[in-house]
Amino acid sequence: MATPGLLTRSGMLYEGNYTSWAKRMEAILEMHDIEAYTNEKGNLCIFNGDLTTAELPKTTTLITNLISKGILGRISDSRKDDPEALAHSLRALAKPFRLNDLPPELRGRIYSIWFKSARRHTYTFFKSKSISSPKPPSMLLVSRATRLEALPLFYRSSEFQLHFTRSQGEKFDGRATYPVAMMRRWAEVGVKAGVRDLRRLCVRRQYRHPVVVVTLDVNKNKGLAVNFEEKDAVRLFTSEQKESWKKHIEQVEADRQALGLLGEALILAFTSKPELWETPG
Numbered sequence: 264m265a266t267p268g269l270l271t272r273s274g275m276l277y278e279g280n281y282t283s284w285a286k287r288m289e290a291i292l293e294m295h296d297i298e299a300y301t302n303e304k305g306n307l308c309i310f311n312g313d314l315t316t317a318e319l320p321k322t323t324t325l326i327t328n329l330i331s332k333g334i335l336g337r338i339s340d341s342r343k344d345d346p347e348a349l350a351h352s353l354r355a356l357a358k359p360f361r362l363n364d365l366p367p368e369l370r371g372r373i374y375s376i377w378f379k380s381a382r383r384h385t386y387t388f389f390k391s392k393s394i395s396s397p398k399p400p401s402m403l404l405v406s407r408a409t410r411l412e413a414l415p416l417f418y419r420s421s422e423f424q425l426h427f428t429r430s431q432g433e434k435f436d437g438r439a440t441y442p443v444a445m446m447r448r449w450a451e452v453g454v455k456a457g458v459r460d461l462r463r464l465c466v467r468r469q470y471r472h473p474v475v476v477v478t479l480d481v482n483k484n485k486g487l488a489v490n491f492e493e494k495d496a497v498r499l500f501t502s503e504q505k506e507s508w509k510k511h512i513e514q515v516e517a518d519r520q521a522l523g524l525l526g527e528a529l530i531l532a533f534t535s536k537p538e539l540w541e542t543p544g
Contacts (some may be wrong), residue, residue, distance in 0.1 A: 275331045277357035280307075287324060297322050299350070309350045322346040325352075328336035363408060373412045377402045378420045385424040386453070388445050418526070424481045425449065426467040442468055450530045461526030466533060468540065477508070479529050487516045487528060504539075511536050 276284045285307040291298040299322075314322060324347050329336060334356050342348045350448045362370060377400060400417065403410045428441045446466070451460055464476040476492040489512045491505060512532055519528040 275304075275329055275451060276353065276357055277331045277333070281354050281357040284329070284357070285353075288329060291325060291329070292322065295321070295325060296301050297325070307350045309346045311347045314346065320344070323349060326350065332390065350351055362405065367412075370412065371416065374402065374416050375420060378417055382420065383422045383424060385426060386449065386472065387426045387428060388442075388449075398428055414457060415460045418457035419462050422463040422465060423454070423461065424465040424467060426469075428469040430440055441539050442466070443534045446530065446534050450534075457526070459524075459526045460528060462527040464533065477533075479512070479532055481519070481525055481528055483525060487519065487532060488514050489532075508539055509541060 274280070274284060274287065276288075282305045285305055288307055289299050289301050292309075296310075297318055299307060299309045302308050309322065311319065323343055326346065326349060327338075327343060328458065330338075330353070334353070337356055338352065339348065342352055363372070365373075399410070399414075403413055403417065415540050422464060425442075427445065433445070435469070462482070463478070463480050467474055469477045478490045478516060480488045480490075482488075489508060491508070515528055515532040515535065518524070518531070
């Protein structure tokens with residue numbers, strides 16, 4: 264006999280709620296005078312031999328109407344016409360997906376695919392804006408274990424863009440102290456737990472209207488690589504300034520190798536020689 268009150272709780276079958284759904288389904292079938300029961304393991308049991316010819320399609324309709332599209336799409340047409348086979352297959356189909364039951368290699372591939380969907384993370388800095396940590400992908404909110412395992416990969420597979428500009432009413436500041444101080448603060452507060460795992464950092468510095476972009480990549484074997492991009496067709500960096508940047512990167516790369524640094528070298532390269540960020544020209 265179904266538990267009183269279950270008929271008032273309607274709901275679809277999804278991954279993870281099979282036990283409560285089976286009891287509700289038992290009550291609904293009983294209301295339609297269709298013989299069904301849940302056994303000691305909580306499985307919904309139906310026997311075709313107990314049903315009349317007219318009750319067979321009625322039973323499958325009642326059941327499939329309360330199955331989510333995700334599960335229903337994985338049921339073969341032959342089972343949809345067979346109440347006994349349909350009921351027998353539902354517990355396995357509604358079993359929740361357990362990420363941590365997968366081998367680490369497969370979990371790593373899942374993380375990589377997930378993070379590629381939102382690979383670039385941009386932070387725009389004004390003088391009046393406080394530093395905040397990057398909003399983690401929803402995958403990292405599944406559990407503490409998942410976060411600890413996947414967070415390094417999140418930093419390694421992402422590009423972080425730091426855009427230094429000015430808000431309306433702020434005066435233009437061409438001094439180097441502003442972006443350097445903000446970058447250091449971002450490393451200390453925004454990505455403190457993942458600095459070592461950073462692999463690509465892009466800094467966009469607005470000089471009045473034109474914008475210059477300096478991108479640094481770090482690879483354990485290939486070392487540091489720098490790339491310059493100048494917006495608005497304005498040549499902001501002279502060849503001498505670019506050469507100064509490259510010599511600086513070479514020195515940081517030597518320090519990186521000596522100290523065994525990785526992502527830390529990106530922050531070091533961008534902040535250890537402030538004069539490189541002075542207003543060009």
